[in-house]
Amino acid sequence: MLDYTAPSTVEEAVRILAGAPDTAKVLSGGTDLLVQLRSGRAKPGLIVDVKNIPGISDIREREGGFVIGASTPGAVIGECEALRQAWPGVVEAANLIGSTQVQGRASLAGNLCNASPAADSVPALIAARATCVVAGPNGRREVPVESIATGPGRTSLGPGEFILAFHLAKPPPRSADAYLRFIPRTEMDIAVVGAAVSLMLGAGGVCTDARVVLGAVAPTAILVPEASAALMGRKLDETALAGLDRAARRACKPIDDKRGTIEYRTKVAGVLARRAATLAYERAGERR
């Protein structure tokens, strides 16, 4: 037996979710949840649709940064010109999820909480140092995006908790991000590997900050500090790129499946990290 409710306040949603910790499922865009309901993989007793909460499907600019409502569809994210300018990597990652139709519903919170290792938006959000606002019985807490997914299909969210919004800071001067995904075709597939890079340039075009995140090569998206370190204090010369490539490959703990073998995913992770870094570097260089 399934029931459905669509609370219109955060407090009401938290109360309902906390009252049914084992059986309630949060519904945002539904592009993963509905497929799981139909296949029987998810068997909730109660669906809590959070989209009636004011602001949860909107994007707001704040102090040069952005508050992206948890349920904002990918298509709306892609149409936000200011966000595209500021965080092109986050936008291109969010827009890679599914088809035009899926983009009409799919949300960042759903992509994150579905906790697929191959979720496209997650590496880009982590590289951009995005945080999320988690609402729950003890009020609200703001945590880094990388603290949410703990393994395939598992999150750190406690009973009664759900994600309300994502925060992206104003990008520093001469910084930029990029996300690239490898799939065996050009559309409509799940990442074999995803690579997100966010970096900042200092005097002489050397990297003064870098974040490298890989998707689909471990149980969750992984931040690779050794790969970031390979870029620090350097222009994107071959030494830096080779160090990045090596560190990215070393960080991989992928699975073998129909989309790629362990060996293949590992190799592609290095190549994709190089290309994403190159793209982010070019974008940062074009900014003042």
Place this chain on the structure above:
Amino acid sequence: MTKHHVSTIVNGEPTEFLCEPQLSLLDVLRDELHLTGSKEGCSSGDCGACSVTVDGRLVCSCLMLAVEAQGHAIETIEGMARGHILHPLQRKFLEHAALQCGFCTPGLLVAAKALLERNPNPTDTEARYWLAGNLCRCTGYDKVIRAVLDAAAELRGE
């Protein structure tokens, strides 16, 4: 099981229905409202045969619960022609033979209409990417794309 009362606008008409919470919008469109133009291909959001718009936004009606339609405006393939006057996209699909079995056609038309409302002059590549979520196993897509671009030109008055 509790049935939910849902008020929507379907193809411009205020429409109400009762539904169980697990039913998709596609289930209700087809079985309750008897709008059988939207097709069930995959039920997993991969094929696009069930494409409709919700408040002007293209979606798969199989990936939405019917209860989520509360307060929203739905457009289906049934709302595309004006009486017996076909929409230019429908006419161009016939002229270019952009269909064979026809199962994917309603979804393709709804998706193509949503494209042209946003981008009246799409390139071949833009049209192909926009329609990548509409699977067709008959045409090989070339005729579909030709029909869409030709309809776009007509709608631009060229």
